[in-house]
Amino acid sequence: MTPEDFAALLTPEGRTLLDSLRDYDPGKELAVATRLRRDHPAPLVSAALGQARLRQRAVAKFGAEDAFRMYFTPGGAEMATRASVAAYRAGRLAALGVRSVADLCCGIGGDALALARRGIRVLAVDRDPLTAAVARANAAALGLADLVEVREEDVAAVDTSGYDAVFVDPARRGGRGRVFDPEAYSPPLSWAARAAAAAPCGAVKIAPGIPHEAVPAGAEAEWISDHGDVKEAVLWFGTAAEGAAGAAPGAGPAVRATLLPGPRSLHAAGPLPPPPVGPVGRYLYEPDGAVIRSHLVAEVAGRLGGRLIDPTIAYVTADELRATPYATAYEITDVLPFGLKTLKALLRERGVGTLTVKKRGSAIEPEELRRKVKPQGPSAATVFLTRVAGAPSMLIGAPAAAV
The missing domain is CATH 3.40.50.150 (Vaccinia Virus protein VP39)
Structure with a gap:
């Protein structure tokens, strides 16, 4: 889109045309473009269709009320x-x-x-x-x-x-x-x-x-x-x-x-001392990504009275459940050495069909794991593929009840 094409969108004709495309289906763009070109210049129709697509995508960032009043460039929207x-x-x-x-x-x-x-x-x-x-x-x-x-x-x-x-x-x-x-x-x-x-x-x-x-x-x-x-x-x-x-x-x-x-x-105000490392307790806390990026896992661990499961892994464990906005808590039922056969048998025994896979410090991908264990059944579980004291491990549990 050139500055001239964009300027045309700001005219009364351009604005009316753009407003009419708020709910248009991009999958039917060819038919829509053909219809609109009967009454509007082709460059204006192309610019309006492109802008309508960008507005629809921008709703996730700006909300519908603003996105459908604003204007975007492809790079700018991203x-x-x-x-x-x-x-x-x-x-x-x-x-x-x-x-x-x-x-x-x-x-x-x-x-x-x-x-x-x-x-x-x-x-x-x-x-x-x-x-x-x-x-x-x-x-x-x-x-x-x-x-x-x-x-x-x-x-x-x-x-x-x-x-x-x-x-x-x-x-x-x-x-x-x-x-x-x-x-x-x-x-x-x-x-x-x-x-x-x-x-x-x-x-x-x-x-x-x-x-x-x-x-x-x-x-x-x-x-x-x-x-x-x-x-x-x-x-x-x-x-x-x-x-x-x-x-x-x-x-x-x-x-x-x-x-x-x-x-x-x-x-x-500066680097924090590393948190202690110890065995997996009843609860596992997954810190928010901003906490991990800012290297404030030690601060969260201290507030939870917790410890790391491995010095290189940003999972905090504790024996008591405490409420915190800075991490998501899971109640752990099993701590096992990593093994696909063991996991598949356990999931089958418990009838787990809905399996949430989380990983940190593991090379296996969640979708690959799901394909291999083929979860089936009415129950749900979360498995963490990670390291405990340096050893590849599987932690199995579920989101903890709110406190």
């Missing part, structure tokens, strides 16, 4: 921040007293919209003409144009000195897919970190797989999950953010795990 995460981040910035933000590499404007909904004034910058046009249209579509100024410009040329905070969302995709080297981001992480650190408060969105040793000095690294799925990581800069994290000079990078909805957050 890389945009989930609305719940953007709202959380905007809330944290607002709590830090931020009233204006320079949003660099703004994409389609997901974060800018969340900031504006908090009453924060936003300068949203993207160098791509189409992306900038989409961000501008989104601010207008959601009634936020008075708070969001969109510029088509190279972020390196933007003067951010008049803003309370700088937020940078570097592109993490190239021509060959995802980029894993932070210095291969566009702009590189080193540039983004400098831009954020130069402001009174700053934040940089990064891939959740970033190694801890790549976190710049003086930054707080936060991993965010939504309904149990890790969505992103953020580097925070500035005295206000560091104070919120409780960072101490020389203590190592401050880390935070935030779980949505909530939010609920764990944080530490």
Whole structure:
């Protein structure tokens, strides 16, 4: 889609056409396109159909009410921040007293919209003409144009000195897919970190797989999950953010795990001592992915009075059941050496037909296991393929009752 094609979607004809496609079936696109081209220009129909598909996909990130009013590019829809995460981040910035933000590499404007909904004034910058046009249209579509100024410009040329905070969302995709080297981001992480650190408060969105040793000095690294799925990581800069994290000079990078909805957050000012290791108890806790990524499993283990089943495996075990939002609890009935024949016989004996397979530290894939054990019957069970004290093991149980 060219900027000209997109501009046509913003005309009364384009908007009416796009609204009519809200519930269209992409599987019938050829028939729909043929019908619509009788009354509308072919380029407009193609642009509207493409936009309708993107809106349908964007519902998962933005919700139906916003998604069907917004505009997207294929890359922008994929890389945009989930609305719940953007709202959380905007809330944290607002709590830090931020009233204006320079949003660099703004994409389609997901974060800018969340900031504006908090009453924060936003300068949203993207160098791509189409992306900038989409961000501008989104601010207008959601009634936020008075708070969001969109510029088509190279972020390196933007003067951010008049803003309370700088937020940078570097592109993490190239021509060959995802980029894993932070210095291969566009702009590189080193540039983004400098831009954020130069402001009174700053934040940089990064891939959740970033190694801890790549976190710049003086930054707080936060991993965010939504309904149990890790969505992103953020580097925070500035005295206000560091104070919120409780960072101490020389203590190592401050880390935070935030779980949505909530939010609920764990944080530490530096590396934690490793938790104890011991035998499998009655309960097994599977920490949230954000807890694992942030290396805060020891904090959760301490709160549960628990221990690890293996020094290299992020499963916590305990003899008592305690409620925690930071891990899912399972009651364990069997701890066995790994063996497909043993597992198949046990499942058959108990009539297990619904088998949930979880793995950590095991090479076997869940679907491969299911094919080999062929679970059948009315009962359900969960099997963990993992290591216990270095030995390949199977832990069998079920979700624990809530406390």
